[in-house]
Amino acid sequence: MVIGQLFGIEQSAFWKKTFNTDLIYVFHSGIFMSVETLGALLRNGSRPRLSMDIDEVLGNTFENLLHVYNKANGTNFTIADNVSFDLQWMGLKSSAELIPYYINTWRSRHSDIKFLGNLRLLKALAGHYEIDLVTAGSHEHENLSSIDALRNWLKMHMLHEFPLVLCPPNTSKATLGYSVYVDDSPNLAKLIAGREDKVQLLVKGPWNKDYHRTDIKGIIPVDNVHHAVNLLIEAARREPRKLRAA
Numbered sequence: 001m002v003i004g005q006l007f008g009i010e011q012s013a014f015w016k017k018t019f020n021t022d023l024i025y026v027f028h029s030g031i032f033m034s035v036e037t038l039g040a041l042l043r044n045g046s047r048p049r050l051s052m053d054i055d056e057v058l059g060n061t062f063e064n065l066l067h068v069y070n071k072a073n074g075t076n077f078t079i080a081d082n083v084s085f086d087l088q089w090m091g092l093k094s095s096a097e098l099i100p101y102y103i104n105t106w107r108s109r110h111s112d113i114k115f116l117g118n119l120r121l122l123k124a125l126a127g128h129y130e131i132d133l134v135t136a137g138s139h140e141h142e143n144l145s146s147i148d149a150l151r152n153w154l155k156m157h158m159l160h161e162f163p164l165v166l167c168p169p170n171t172s173k174a175t176l177g178y179s180v181y182v183d184d185s186p187n188l189a190k191l192i193a194g195r196e197d198k199v200q201l202l203v204k205g206p207w208n209k210d211y212h213r214t215d216i217k218g219i220i221p222v223d224n225v226h227h228a229v230n231l232l233i234e235a236a237r238r239e240p241r242k243l244r245a246a
């Protein structure tokens, strides 16, 4: 507790639940350094730019994709089987083979894709961070109909007021100038790990198990988007706001 007070960090129930550990351990961990990075970004004088992922973060796209895929191929894959991001566990040569199913999922089943977040909390988050909804998925395929479906989905859940950013093909989100990422991609985590200027709140799934660790600077594993948003709001509230009145 003394150390916590020294560094201006109390062990609130939420904070403790988030880290599920004692502060002394946290002090030595990657998570502590990541929280320090967040604090520095928040003290910087302007709202940090935040990239909010869509597939498997704001919406359960993949579960619906598997439904479409299983129906077409007579298979029985489930989300729990999803053990690697490259989808080789499905017997596919590359994830590119899933593109038609991905597009079809957005086109034909977008109303079944659940919104996993909370609009009120996202709006509260926007008071502290400049949020873009950033997707690599639909745009990668230059498929206008799936992008239209995605825009419809955002409207259905009142998310259309947040700017939608389509990550250019063959470009990592890590290069787009954001400081904070809420994202499940282990490929992104690979690029953020060890950095002092960026933080990824990694939404845990079976496909990113390599990063369910507390000792990697830049990576904060979280259970879901709700957990990420709460943690980010808590971090912002802990920092005295230095924003000048507009």
Ligand SMILES: [Mg+2]
Binding pocket: 053, 054, 055, 056, 057, 183, 184, 185
């Ligand atoms: Mg994702």
